[in-house]
Amino acid sequence: MGKDRKDSPKLSLDDIDLQILKRLQEDGRISNSKLSELVALSETPCWRRWKNLEEGGYIEEYRTVLNRRKLGFGVVVFTQVSLSSHNIELTNQFEQTVKGFDWVQMCHCVSGNVDYLLQMVVRDLDEFSERITMIRHIPGVNSVQSQISVKEIKNSSTLPLG
Known part of the structure; x- marks a missing residue:
């Protein structure tokens, strides 16, 4: 390919x-x-x-970075998801479902003990509970572990160009 x-x-x-x-x-x-x-x-x-x-594709897009706190998104959550199987249909369904959640800011398929790492933003812990329930209901999701950010030290999407 x-x-x-x-x-x-x-x-x-x-x-x-x-x-x-x-x-x-x-x-x-x-x-x-x-x-x-x-x-x-x-x-x-x-x-x-x-x-x-x-x-040449070096610049993919231009965007505006919004202040999540001012817009009411006070909680950042990192969630690890494991699927029950690595069946291509199951993984494709999971990935397509997660792409549709605007509150999932990033989703990476990762190596190690889990299959996916997600970064999510939510307004509060009640909304967090709702979002985790939505993830758990995606077919094939076997386990979910989340860590709530208590302090943001650095948040950047810039590349180290020297």
Whole structure:
């Protein structure tokens, strides 16, 4: 099974490309004018590089990070899920179901003693109880273990570009 062109690493990025990517991670709303100033390029070459990075798949999307606490999501939960079987239909059904839950922020299929690791946000412990019940009712779910975050130390989606 071949990788999509956008997922394949390209070794042709130079220092300026990496600077552009780093600055865009810091501020996705930066103007081309400001970006070109920060990376020491004139505007047109900077804009071309930016567009090439988008077209090459290095930039997947732009998004706004919302303040979860201000919006009432006071609890972050990490949940480990084990399935009763690794049957492809069962795992596909679990994955598709979880993708539909907007309160599941991340879901990873992991190695080790469990099959999946989920990160969820909920408003309070009552909502947490409801969400865990929903997960337990997904066909094939064998066990669920959760850890509630008591303090967030770091939360970042930026990549270490140097």
